Amino acid sequence: MALSVTTQARGGILLRRRPFLAPVSAKPRTLPRAAAEKKAAAAPVPDQSFDFVAQNAGFFRALPLWAGGLGVASLLLNRSLSGIAPVVDASSSQSRADVLGIVLSAVLLLTGLQWLALKPREIAAVDLDGPSVDYTDVGLKPNAALLREFGWARDAMFRTTRCKSLVLIYKGRNLFHYGAIRKGLKPGEAGPGEICTQARKGAMRDGQGNYLANLVLYPGRPEFTAFLPENTQGVMVQPVGSDGVLVAGTDTIRGFSRLDQAWLSTIADKLEVSLGEAALPQTGVGFAGAGAGGKGGAKKK
Structure with a gap:
């Protein structure tokens, strides 16, 4: 049963008591709760990172190519602005670091070119043979x-x-x-x-x-x-x-x-x-x- 609404004064503030409604009996579900929770736990979780990469596949394939080109350009710019002789000197640590950087940039360039060349084939839909x-x-x-x-x-x-x-x-x-x-x-x-x-x-x-x-x-x-x-x-x-x-x-x-x-x-x-x-x-x-x-x-x- 619902309780009557009462109004009380406390500290100059009117407090209104809300009626209490008895809970409505819900119709029992057909599926047991334990079974439903087990199904929910076993349901596959979407991989959001996979969806993001798949939607931007062209950008990620070209990323190594851009990184390699930027690396080579940065090394050449650093070499020209640092005042170091353009001749590679094996005794110079700067020269050895530049050679290593060029090799790594070349690997990135080749990887980017390979990824751009290998594009997945799009699977075409077929016309189903039936009404x-x-x-x-x-x-x-x-x-x-x-x-x-x-x-x-x-x-x-x-x-x-x-x-x-x-x-x-x-x-x-x-x-x-x-x-x-x-x-x-x-x-x-x-x-x-x-x-x-x-x-x-x-x-x-x-x-x-x-x-x-x-x-x-x-x-x-x-x-x-x-x-x-x-x-x-x-x-x-x-x-x-x-x-x-x-x-x-x-x-x-x-x-x-x-x-x-x-x-x-x-x-x-x-x-x-x-x-x-x-x-x-x-x-x-x-x-x-x-x-x-x-x-x-x-x-x-």
Whole structure:
């Protein structure tokens, strides 16, 4: 109950007592606090120094060249203004220091020239071989709040990263598929493979996902090209609790940065809370469907 507001005079100053309001009971979160803190501690920390160097790569490549040229010019200027004979004398400490300085400046000049000659090749994006879809499970139409969460997750990934495909498989159902899809595949038929299953099991331990920066080099590539375009260049797999996975595909090799991985992890945590509050059927493809199929096969035997 709220206490009444009282006014007291103390030392000529009016003191007003504020009403005390009883704390409002907060709705319990789906994620345990310990698990949430563990995930936050294990989340990758962005390397700000790396971002600064990457954004100013041209300046840092030319820095040794400028330093070497400045060193040679300083030595020659010092030699001409000091009144020392231009002939190098091995018995003079000044001459030996000048020779050493010229050698070091020459090394810097050669290093700068080499760094300017070796420029990293820019990786071009590819046109994904598949149509673009905007699919959500038809059974979720009555749940407008959950559909808004899905739309937010789609916009959050597509507008801030190079994500071209976003797929959610949760409790045996392909709940949504946004962006590029494998040519000829019906939306809603995506299912998890071994990598997705291992990521889901890893969520029980550390909550970390998998990032396949160059999908062509991985033997598990067919697991993702079963529902993503054949020429998908990279894939991120992020567990959504212990019941599902969030798969993001890109059109560029190494198209996702560490910030993008942390962002996808945050989106997965938010979806986990929203999905935990919604009643979803357990049937369909995915983790629950695979488990049910295995039990049925054992009974037939």
